[in-house]
Amino acid sequence: MERSAIVHLGWDAEWEATLGESGATGEPGRLIRVERGESDVMTDSGEVRAQSDSLRSQSDLAPVTGDWATIVIDEDGNTTIEQLLERRTVLVRRDPGERGEEQPLSANVDVVFLVHGVDRPFRAGKLERFLVLAWNSGATPVVILTKADLAKPGEIDDLVGLIDAVGPGVEVITASVETDEGLDEVNRLLAGHRTGTLLGESGAGKSTLVNALLGEEMQETQEVRPSDAKGRHTTITRDLLVLPDGGLLIDTPGIRAVGLWDAKDALERVFADITAAADECRFGDCAHGKEPGCAVVAGMESGDIDPRRVDRYRAMQAELAELEARVTARERSNNKRSNTKRGRRRR
Ligand SMILES: Nc1nc2c(ncn2[C@@H]2O[C@H](COP(=O)(O)OP(=O)(O)OP(=O)(O)O)[C@@H](O)[C@H]2O)c(=O)[nH]1
Numbered sequence: 001m002e003r004s005a006i007v008h009l010g011w012d013a014e015w016e017a018t019l020g021e022s023g024a025t026g027e028p029g030r031l032i033r034v035e036r037g038e039s040d041v042m043t044d045s046g047e048v049r050a051q052s053d054s055l056r057s058q059s060d061l062a063p064v065t066g067d068w069a070t071i072v073i074d075e076d077g078n079t080t081i082e083q084l085l086e087r088r089t090v091l092v093r094r095d096p097g098e099r100g101e102e103q104p105l106s107a108n109v110d111v112v113f114l115v116h117g118v119d120r121p122f123r124a125g126k127l128e129r130f131l132v133l134a135w136n137s138g139a140t141p142v143v144i145l146t147k148a149d150l151a152k153p154g155e156i157d158d159l160v161g162l163i164d165a166v167g168p169g170v171e172v173i174t175a176s177v178e179t180d181e182g183l184d185e186v187n188r189l190l191a192g193h194r195t196g197t198l199l200g201e202s203g204a205g206k207s208t209l210v211n212a213l214l215g216e217e218m219q220e221t222q223e224v225r226p227s228d229a230k231g232r233h234t235t236i237t238r239d240l241l242v243l244p245d246g247g248l249l250i251d252t253p254g255i256r257a258v259g260l261w262d263a264k265d266a267l268e269r270v271f272a273d274i275t276a277a278a279d280e281c282r283f284g285d286c287a288h289g290k291e292p293g294c295a296v297v298a299g300m301e302s303g304d305i306d307p308r309r310v311d312r313y314r315a316m317q318a319e320l321a322e323l324e325a326r327v328t329a330r331e332r333s334n335n336k337r338s339n340t341k342r343g344r345r346r347r
């Protein structure tokens with residue numbers, strides 16, 4: 001079938017195959033914005049607003065911006081989401097609420113841009129956490145240092161050094177909308193209808209960057225607080241935008257902190273220096289405390305390993321272990337409940 005418009009949203013032969021395997025009958029489209037119970041979906045027939053209430057009740061199927069879905073018109077004449085196509089990548093965090101559930105942020109993203117404004121303090125621990133989140137999604141993280149025009153001499157080089165220490169090999173783009181620096185690099189990474197998402201604190205300059213790439217003021221932006229350069233949470237939805245150069249970019253609301261969700265492998269990847277040393281410890285179950293022959297302690301003593309990184313690694317490991325215990329307990333109690341129900345029914 002001819003797909004004229006959706007190719008510009010990233011539709012390709014692989015998606016055609018995924019659609020074929022899905023058994024879906026509706027028209028495929030990409031979710032460019034998701035709101036409570038409704039999504040804006042771009043299809044070859046144009047943009048439609050589709051209901052997605054029934055899907056939202058099952059959290060693993062809750063549609064998010066960037067998803068590919070099929071759209072049908074039901075017997076009542078309502079345009080609804082029939083099926084979400086299996087995601088290639090998904091950015092997930094732990095729901096910031098008390099319940100400790102999984103919260104997908106965006107789907108089918110190739111590049112996660114971690115946006116940091118040079119007008120505010122840089123925190124290594126925070127970048128580490130965002131790197132874990134990004135690698136865990138299946139996409140590639142890239143750091144964007146925004147507002148480069150405001151940097152003091154030497155400041156960018158210092159920041160690049162700090163970033164390299166926690167994310168060796170991770171690409172860093174220096175950007176400024178005052179000088180247009182960095183815009184070409186972002187476009188290059190999204191060439192061929194690839195999708196990027198922006199992630200960073202409120203006021204980091206995400207929407208301003210999107211507008212500069214779009215060449216028009218599509219996204220609302222706001223001045224940061226003069227006292228501490230904090231933003232005002234201007235963007236409130238996740239919008240997928242088509243850039244004139246062909247890339248796709250999701251602008252997102254600012255986030256201060258992210259809880260990890262089931263990200264063990266990504267954690268090991270971000271702390272590869274520590275896990276590599278741990279492999280050399282004399283004891284397989286070394287806790288890197290007072291054990292003899294501990295390569296992690298030796299690394300810290302020789303200055304090869306930053307002790308603060310070891311602390312942060314341990315804290316994130318503990319966070320994932322706590323989450324796993326919570327999820328296991330919940331599953332167990334759900335099973336018990338459904339067993340009891342079944343038992344009652346049998347009687
Ligand atoms: N000097 C300078 N200021 C910038 C640059 N990029 C963004 N800003 C300013 O930073 C402020 C915040 O920008 P926004 O784009 O609204 O930030 P945001 O990350 O989208 O914030 P939220 O939507 O709240 O998450 C605005 O006053 C922008 O003008 C830049 O390259 N140079």
Ligand SMILES: [Mg+2]
Binds near residue numbers: 207220221234253254
């Ligand atoms: Mg914004």
